[in-house]
Amino acid sequence: MKSFLYIFILLFIACNLSAQQSIKGIVTDAESGQPVDAATVQIRKAGQPVPLTYTLTDANGQFNLPLRQAGDSLLIHVSLLGYKPVQQRVTAGSTVHIRLETEIFTLKEVEIRPGRVYGRQDTINYDVAQFISPRDEAIKDVLKKLPGVDVDDEGTISYNGKSISKFYVEGMDLTGGRYNQLTNNLQADAVKSVQVMENHQPIRALQKKLTTEDIAINLKLKDNFRDRWMTTVEGGMGASPLLWQGMGNALQLSRKSQSAYIYKGNNRGKDVTDEQNVLTQNSLERQSGPALPAFLSQPSFSAPLKKERLLFNDVHSLSGNRVYKLNETMQLRLNANYLHDFKRQERGSITNFYQTGDTATLTEQSDTHVRTDRAEVAVNLENNAESHYLTNNFSLSGNWESGTSYITGSSAANQRIRTPDMGAQNYLQNIWARDKYTLEVRSLLRYHNQPARITIDGDRQSLDLQQLYMDHSLSFLRKKGNLTRQYTAGVTGDLNSLRNGTSLYFTPNYQLNRHKWNLSFNLPLVWTTFPEADFSRLAVNPFFYINYKLNYAWRFSFHANYREKYGDITDFYPDAYRTDYRNMRINNAIMPVNRTQSYSLYGEYKNTIREFFATLSLGHNRGWSDRIFEQQVRDAQIALVSHRLSNHSSGWTLKGTFSKGFYDYGLKTSLNYLLGRNQAEQLSAGERLPYRYDFMQYEPKVIWTPVRSFAASYQATINLGRSKIGSDTDLTPLLNVVQKLQLSYELFPVEINLAVDHYHNDVSRDKAVNAFFADLSFRWKTGSWQFTAEATNLFNKRQYSYTQYSATESYTSWINIRPREFMVSARYRF
Template identity: 85%
Template sequence: MKSLLYILILLLTACSLSAQQTIKGIVTDAENGQPVDAATVQIRKAGRQVPLTYTLTKADGTFTLPLRQADDSLFVHVSLLGYKAIRQKITAGATLRIRLEPEVFTLKEVEIRPGRVYGRQDTINYDVSQFISPKDEAIKDVLKKLPGVDVDDDGKISYNGKNISKFYVEGMDLTDGRYNQLTNNLQANAVKSVQVMENHQPIRVLQKKLTTEDIAINLKLKDDFRDRWMGTLEGGMGASPLLWEGMGNAIQISRKSQSAYIYKGNNRGDDVTDEQNVLTQIGAEGKTGPSIPSFLSQPSFSAPLKKERLLFNNVHSLSGNRVYKLNETTQLRLNANYLHDLTQQERGSVTNYYQAGDTATLAEQSSTHIRTDRADVAMSLENNAESHYLTNDFNLSGNWERGTSRISGASSVNQRIQTPDMGVRNYLQNIWTRDKYTLELRSLLRYHNLPARILIDRDKQALNLQQLYLDHSLAFLRKKGSLTRQYTAGITGDLNSIRNGTSLYFKPNYQCNLYKWNLAFNLPLVWTTFPAAGFSRLAVNPFLYINYKFNYAWRFSFHANYHENYGNITDLYPDAYRTDYRNYRMNNGIMPVNRTHSYSLYGEYKNTVREFFATLSLNHNRGCSDRIFEQQIRDGQVTLVSHRLSNHSSGWTAKGTLSKGFYDYGLKTSLTYLLGRSEAEQLSAGERLPYRYDFMQYEPKITWTPARSFSASYQATIHLGRSKIGTGTRLDPLLDVVQKLQLSYELFPVEINLSADHYHNDVSRDKAVNTFFADLSFRWKTGSWQFVAEATNLFNKKQYSYTQYSATESYTSWIDIRPREFMASARYKF
């Protein structure tokens, strides 16, 4: 540890002594004096053709390049097609003024092909016109085709394997992280380009002071789609049983104001609730606070199937978003969302609980109905100037969920669970600069009332929880040369109906930005106490991060950290309580102390010209806790009992992504892979029962659009997992394979779409389930109108079976799925 501290001191000293210079300039046309955009500016060393660094000029002709040290052997080389290349000596501290002279020449038998993907320092640009096809309705259909970009089944967007932190349209965040509302509804043909911004720092005051690894996406619209309303109206009816769907949206985008109003409803299994989920969670804890504690949760309807196959719903979703740009730096955003959803499901399962002495098996069937009514209103005011930043976010929310289940097995019971949640939150952040330093003030206030109820036949239990959470802090930041120092001090308070708690924290943060290196070291000190529970801890959580950017294409990083955290206030609840009709939980008032060591090595490569992107990440973690759970099974009831005993866990993963586009074939291929192992312990009959889970997963994807009239896509998920419990129980490896094929062909004026899914699931060593699904649709477009006739689940499958492993358990389940259905709809765009 001492050696590590010495190394850090040396690194930080080197950072403070290193004075990185900046080369600035402007490139203009020698004939008319106009600025030259997108000219290539390189810094070269005499006698060498390989540039030390490079950039492209902005629209106003300016450029900025970092340089560690200037000497007489370095010069600037500027070039652009249609101009004579020019070289000029570097003059440190002065603004270079470079005039390019036009050059007239003829290209013989040379094909000039515009690039679909091109980069400028930390920004990757995708030309949407090179990816779009007539069948693409919303911009999400185009995003799926972009090399390096991935969109999962829930609509979450990632770039080079990393989830995005911000989603903008014309530089504005309209939906406050609910970007599904735009990607699902913004017309694809309205977008000119997609920008991916790496190392995105949204706060201008901090842009040259604190670096990040966050990634943002910005959509730029075509000129004729700005400042006007775009909208869609759709309605449809179907059968088996009576089906309906309706949709309407109106979207207006400009650089001064933006609006999006959306309604969606159906009973055909389309899960439109995804559009109300906040998907940009990176760095959200400082704004929203830790997760909201709760005792109970509603039953979940999960299976390795498309959600629309198993979801029996009746849903109405309504959203309204409006953002005003009050001046060049200030904007006001208003967001409102309402959801009404009724879902039901029939299912059954056989669960095996593997214990130290024997195996307990419990079987059941259930019929469940859940009603959800959820609403939230938010208002945000932000002033994002270069010398001052101010934001205030206010949110008011209400969530009323009621679930009713009829369970039959060894005996029959009725279960009712109510989990309402009413909350209010306000977040204030103020940053301002004073000469050589920057001050930051943050304040979070959050209140939630959660009066949960569970009723098993006539046995009723109330689990009321109220919480007022606050977090206030003050930070001081100063940057000198390459070294940025930030010191943050704050206090949190947790005032609740179980045990009140508080914490004091002091967080030193050091960043050193060299020419190719970026180093960060944090040493947070946190003192946490719950006086009435006799709990008091002082934690030191060091974090080390090293990033090396070899060149534009290659980047590597390493991080290591030690983190100590604790449970939430529900762990201090002294009595046993039910979580459902079968399961009990007894925390015994034990607040666990969890310690984790984690290490990660990451590398990435990108080549925008060849449309090739790749990442690889190796991760290892070791954990230790002073709490362990014992699983007790008696008379069909399962109880988890908390004990104050040491508990160890560990795990490793290797994951990565590959993505390659082929311009000449209209083709995008990608592969995501994940391999890993996790190990932990659990008490069983008073004995320690270790368990281990090994897994590997591969997800290849292909999107092919060779012609305007034809497109095809293929996606597979191959998952292999196995469990070892104790010393003598090895569960059979389970292979799960999901394959999805979609074909689209335009036989003018009708577009034919066929999708086929294949599911292979191992149920046991000797038994596997293979299930095939097929859907067919016909789409006819005429002007602004579109008419669709479709049939889903053509083979009329009505049940699906699968087996899964979880810790010291395995369960084989069957679940009802939607039968064959027919639907006809009409859509109008304006």
Template identity: 45%
Template sequence: MNKVLPIISCLFLLCFSHSMQAQILSGTVTDAENNQPLEAVMISVMRGNITIDYALTDAKGRYSLAWKHSGTLQLSASLLGYKREVRDISTAGTQNFNLQSEAIALKEVQIRPGRIHTRKDTVRYDLAQFASSKDVHIKDVLKKLPGVDVDENGRVSYKGKAINHYFVEGMDVTGGRYNQINNNLDAKAVKTAEIMENYQSVKALKGKINSDEVALNLKLDPKARDQWIANGTLGAGGSDDGNKLLWEGSLNTLQLGKGKQSVYNYKTNNNGKDLSTEQMVLAGTAWQQIPLSAFLSQPGISAPLDKKRLLFNETHTLNGNRMYKWNDDRSLRLQAGYTHDLIRQQRGNTQIYYQPTDTIRIDETYHYRLTSDAANLELRYEDNSSRNYISNRFTVDGELNRGRSEELRQTLRTSQLNAGNFFNLIRNGKNGTWEFLSATRYAYQPASLLLEEGKSKFDQHSFYTDNSAAYLKKYNGFTRQYKAGVQGEWAAIKYQTANFNASNLSLYLTPYFQLERGKWSSSLSLPLKAQRYFSQQRSFLFFNPSLYTRYQLDYHWKFSLYANLKRSAGDITDLYPGLYRTDYRTWRNGNGLFPTSTQQTYNLYGEYKNTVQEFFVTASLTYNHSNRNTLLEQSVSEDAIVYTRREHPNHTDSWTLSSTLSKGVYDWYLKTSLTVLLSRNNGEQLTSLPGSDGTSQSLLQAYRYDYLKVEPKLIWSPAEVFEAEYHATMGYGGSKIGSDTHLTPLLDFVQRLRLMFSIGQVDLCLSGEHYRNDLGEGTHLNTVFADASLIYKTKRWRFEANLNNLFNKKEYAYTTYSATQSYTSRLNIRPREAMITVNYQF
């Protein structure tokens, strides 16, 4: 592989040829009576009666076309309700139009406008054609759009890919925390939703660097734009156990316009609604997200079950966002948020380790209490013009977490405080484009583990910086960029009385090439990095090339191929040489080794979309292969699990075939979608076993895990009086360990059905869930939930009565496989509960 990619890069550099650079035809279209700009005017370039190129004007009446033609052609401007204007043209330049309005006499025909419109890389959804009176917030409408999906955490995806930007009127007021919009913006306030593919967020790089990013932009109804919209909610209720008062409350205000925007929210509840997603960053720029590694972490509270069933919480969350935008380029955003969360959970676990000569079973049952406080602050300034780009983002984040289990007699504290600054400067000149990047972050992560035997204390510090300069030039569809930079990290840990340092410094050079030829587009990146670890006295030279090729057959079909080779060294948690404890029974030992890895990734992708037929389909095949020089050896007993790093070359590989299909049916007001995933994972596990002579021996086990997942969804709104939603997930997975152990395949099936009926101002909602879980060894569990709610709506008031878990189910269990073990968890779920809430829109 190391020899193949340099050969590919040489062939790539030789494949371009020279031709004339394209000129630009541009202009503005206005109304002749009032001189106001006209949007969606069709600008057509014609040779005789044949259209050879076209563009649509934007909201400011502007259009732009690459001029690659010769001879005398015709330029036409047309819009329904205006007189068409045609003129002869032979060269590029500026062509402005001033259209005269024209009365149109129509015969008695039935005109049915489409719900989805397309302009180049932009797909526009008319939300009035999808929304119903039952939709409360904008996320309720977004999930009805063909090609668009919204998952349980609120993450929005388009054709199976998570969006990279979320705008309202072209502004990102939440900085990627877009659930603050999804969960609070009134569905009726939004007129259209735009999906922009191949979105280049930096204007100075448009036409120079291609982008595969996807952006969502919501355009508001003019009546809602720039208006303050406020909502308040209060609710109370009780549960079947009779000893706890349930509450829910919220107050939110939004002002969303084209020049300034504000979002302020306060929410609280103890009824199982997860509010942590309000502060979750779901979109953003990758180079501004520096990962943090930690020695201790809180155990997760999760299950293949809707979170509202298992979350015993007391949550308060508060956030404020204010954004100013001057002209089309400059903006300033201020953000702050805080969340306090108290979670209680009772669960039991059974872990079975399948070792070469033995099987070990570990059972535990415990109550767990987690108290968390998290805060964030952000200030960002951006000047985004076509000539220059300046961006500076300053962030401060902090967390305090305390987990306690009385049965395990364990208290786990994890905290972090980090501050970062991210600066980006781009300048376009006559001969090329210069770019400067600077990322700096300091993090402090104190943590402790308190057990009966004593207390383990960690003090972890990290200072990270990455600074680079790049020069870019594009000619005749061929882009060359050369980036050079220095990257360094001071990483130190004090564990008990021992100090350890994993500081490192890197110098890197990244040549990047991009070639565009008609329907083809290819890019080649050749990063070369020299990295030095000072305390370990180790040096590395990493070469991480990647190749991407895209073929756009036409508007409907697109195919791409991606290949990447990545070599890297471990972080401070991997390099720590000593023995340390992570919980009451688990130990880790770095054994003084230095882990490195080499990973190869290949992806073949294809898609088809037809917005007229509301049909979207994608298919992707991915292969990953990793080689590592070390492997964690596990030693398992009923009292302790010890993971020790051993020098043992090993590899893992995986195949993943995935496909998404989404279809809207206009006449039936129906949206259907289907997601299919098939994967195979192969790896190796090293296990330490006691020998007959009192010594231990290490045995290597190969394992394979196969998994199939099918997920159909359906949303049907045939009339205002009825709406149905169905969502099912079927998972089938089996594991093979060594040559003799075959774990029983697990079939897990989840069905969710939601029915809504409307009579005047009253809505009745009935919903149910069916979980069928294999627990292994021929046993399975069926669990059925049912909920009901009654809603009464007036102009500003909304009254809602809810009854959840009608059958009063109180326990749930599931089993999963991982490497050479199986894991069965049993947990308590929320009992039958009743709530009454009142909402008022100010």
């Protein structure tokens, strides 16, 4: 009887399996031939509205529908907003190819269009084909056009006003946060779509356990560009004086391995050093520790102008990146960077120092040269599995900087500053995820040697600093229902050439996740001690955060925190030391205790169909410190002297962003704005001198591509600031306006580009400076070749003046800028 029963069950299963078949297929765009993602595929019986089964197409447009019932009257129905629905007969076991035609229609006064911008859960997708134009060379040019996305002059990418924390190509982080190397060099037409991922948790073992507010961007490539080498070489020569530029890159990007090798060099004022900067800042402190302490810094070359106008340079930048996907969860990344940069600048200034009952005025002119040689190699191994996460990042770095300045004016001097830095660092993070709990171990080791030197008229001062910094911690996490509890205990050690220190910390962290609500609360307890300096403090730093997501479009949040921080180990330096030829610092071995309260209220709105994004944030902070600086001005020399006296500061800010795309007109408009006030105090002639700074900034931007042959962009930065110092000094409000207009027209086969900049700067109450700059270029493309002729600073302006306020100072400066220049170049793409 049992044998008969077994045979009957086996026969039943076999008959059932033989009856179960599947229908497979692919869905593509009828016009472009590209796969269609997230289309709904249904199988119905003729005459019956209820589907037998359904699914969604994957990223490759493919689907597979198993059938328990087979018949001759089956229909396949495929639909997606923005496309005409398709229905056709199908038989079980067949493979079909469905081509969808685009369709524009109106639903409840909302116009739906296919593919340009669409969102699903926490991911926003942008179809690059709907934004790209023939003038877009690199993917950065396209990113600037995306509604809700902003790219600043340094290349930092933000979404809805928040900087991104990760940058991927095909799901892989090739550059370790130096994403300018990709956005500047990856050709625009190689990218199929741009994905913006909100609430991004990159560690799989912590997904659905710890929520984040991080933003990530992922680029998806077209099939014919994936896993092939994309190579570009360029060279150019120019005059006034002899100018040169060169570039070469080779990129290979796939889902299993990626490479990027880049060289750039020039002496025409283009700053390529940004490509070696880590721009994803969110995890830097955790993985690299606090900022490196330093006594000295090199002179800056800043001014409210484009860098290309004021930078006299001779620069070479080399970068090599390689990432291997060892298996489904493990990858190995290698990064190497080298930079040689020699910069020159001539400038002059008149600086007013406002003190109690007196104003000191100093004038100067300087000729400064700074040479930088910087190298870094890094190796990262990562295993990102759901049950186990491991990352180990090891790096070696060397930075050799030397600056020479020749100064005349109120104080004449010859100055040389050397700030070399040699370092090694290793960061290890290990996470084990179990059913009921998760364990995490972190370890950071960092060593730096900084033998700084400053020489003024032959008088040399050595400011050597060596530091070994360690941070080790253990975390226990458990999630039960909607509540996540995490407890972290750790120890840090600071072994250095001034004062050794250590700290112990314990941080309980709680997260409550409801359907629309997310609440976070943590209460770090930190005990910090420097035994040799008789410094010991116990700090409690509570943090509270609440987030409410009304729906897909609206989100609101509020945070409040209190934090106690201290200075760095250079504050223990007992002697006076010079920071440059004019400034001296006297810390008096005082380690300051700084306490801050901060609050912020934030609101966000997004509508992907209308291509409208907006944010608004209101923030307030109050600070207390037991140290105050006194500014002493005597005989054209300035001393900052530290005193153990309590003082306070406060401030508020109102900031926000608007971004709106207009599909029919090829138009993107955006506005960033910031209003605020800062108040603080410092000592002057032994008396407290309060000061207040009010500021306002607006940045409207417009990018317009109405037709294939024409494009225009406009960007303005409007700054208004004023300072009040003490009760008697109310400085004149300064209005600074920068306007940039770019026009591009294609008169086949030549593309003409015109850029016009206007700068308005208030210099004093009765005087303002207006400066106009214009650049013109002609570009001719034929096959894989591109030839360009450029003329910059057509009006041949040679000098620029501006005035700025800073705390209890105001300074009016002039700076030499690059003259009229001409350049011809040729580019070839393999």
